Amino acid sequence: MPRLHDRFWSCPCAHSARRRGRPRAGAAGPAAKVGEMIDSSVLDPAPPAAHRAQDPGPAHGGPAGFGRASSWHHHLVQRSLVLFLVGVVLALVLNLLQIQRNVTLFPEEVIATVFSSAWWVPPCCGTAAAVVGVLYPCIDSHLGEPHKFKREWASVMRCIAVFVGINHASAVSLKLDFANNVQLSLTLAALSLGLWWTFDRSRSGLGLGITIAFLATLITQFLVYNGVYQYTSPDFLYIRSWLPCIFFSGGVTVGNIGRQLAMGVPEKPHSD
Incomplete structure (x- = not known):
């Protein structure tokens, strides 16, 4: 018995909705790139280099340095x-x-x-x-x-x-x-x-x-x-x-x- 999910995507209305959901290369290209940059910044746990340089370690007043x-x-x-x-x-x-x-x-x-x-x-x-x-x-x-x-x-x-x-x-x-x-x-x-x-x-x-x-x-x-x-x-x-x-x-x-x-x-x- 075919699944309901397969039947839904096989219908003509689903194909048209899927085509409408694809971003156009001209207008939606920058928006897609900004979204990818935001996702990568959220998923990347490493702090920026500037914050790492300001982070006090043992030699800059940390407990070991003190x-x-x-x-x-x-x-x-x-x-x-x-x-x-x-x-x-x-x-x-x-x-x-x-x-x-x-x-x-x-x-x-x-x-x-x-x-x-x-x-x-x-x-x-x-x-x-x-x-x-x-x-x-x-x-x-x-x-x-x-x-x-x-x-x-x-x-x-x-x-x-x-x-x-x-x-x-x-x-x-x-x-x-x-x-x-x-x-x-x-x-x-x-x-x-x-x-x-x-x-x-x-x-x-x-x-x-x-x-x-x-x-x-x-x-x-x-x-x-x-x-x-x-x-x-x-x-x-x-x-x-x-x-x-x-x-x-x-x-x-x-x-x-x-x-x-x-x-x-x-x-x-x-x-x-």
């Missing part, structure tokens, strides 16, 4: 605190050695601590150590030259020991048999460069060490000129000529500590 930024800042604060404490301890020990050897002289009214040092020396040295220790790995990352030479804590501790030895040699220079201060300064300069060559060997470390020595020497000249403290037997304006060597070796030492603390730290997030 977590990386928070972790990086947390490690930065921790490293700064550790470097500050290291600077305070080194300042107390080394400054006490200089005072006991009568290399540096403070007015008696400013000596107010059990370590016989001016109250402002430890926090200033701690702040400088935090800045220098954070600056070294940041410069390495900026230059794209990660420091990998002798990256272990044993090497860092030996570097600290050599730095303390250089400072001790400058403190007991009055008892050493040197012809003049120039000879002592050249000897300490050679020891400081040897410290850099043994524990650093990076161009960034050499450049930062020289810059730190220059700036710290200028600040020290300013302090001594204003009578904050003084050096015995000054031979380089108001200070001793070997003092830049101490600043250079101290910068390299603190820089190595900062680099070692920065190992394993999450990468700093970049904002596009």
